[in-house]
Amino acid sequence: MTIEIHPTAKVSPLTDIEDSVRGTRIVVAAGAVIDSFVKVKPAGGVGDLVIGEGSQINSGCVLYTGNGIHLGRDVLVAANCTFAPVNHAYESKDRRIRDQGFLPSKGGIVIEDDVWIGANCVLLDGSVIGRGCVIGAGSVVRGALEAFGVYAGRPLKRIGERQ
Incomplete structure (x- = not known):
């Protein structure tokens, strides 16, 4: 995983960014703010998380990187939002859902x-x-x-x- 945080960005020390085993990049641009108790979890894909200049993510948000999340400039995200750009496969009733992997990407979240x-x-894959x-x-x-x-x-x- 690569984490690129611009020197003027503010990321709370209480933000929880999990390591990615899939090579996901996390980019936080100039002037962006990530508040305390935000969770970033690389899960279900190899998509990057890109937070644009001046964007702000408030407390309690969960961002599953999945098939990617791209926030433009000056995006404001209020508390307790969930970004889920990934979907579990579930069609086979003969296998546990957790063993079926993930459905193809609908394009992540832009x-x-x-x-x-x-x-x-709640923002879903393909938004x-x-x-x-x-x-x-x-x-x-x-x-x-x-x-x-x-x-x-x-x-x-x-x-x-x-x-």
Whole structure:
């Protein structure tokens, strides 16, 4: 595993970044902030975690690197969000799920610049959040979201647009 933390980034000493046996890279750009009690766990793939300039991840978030997580610039992630860019295989009832490995990637998680993700959200493999989006607290995100949209709920719905 390679960890690249820019000198102006702030990573709490209480952040837990597990070692990767798969070669996952973790990149934290200039001015980014990772708060205490954030967990980074390389699991289920070889994707990298890239946190863009000025982005902030608040306490209690869990980021499984899986098929990759890419946060753009100035992304704000509220407390207790889960990033899960990986899916267990489960189809065979004759084998334990834990022994079936993982499903093919849906592209990881991509979050473009200037996005705000509310508390307690879950982002799934294949999520692409367009520039300037706002995601309401407690939402489950999968698939592509249009730039500057305001989304909330379970199931996720577009409820507005930034002006």
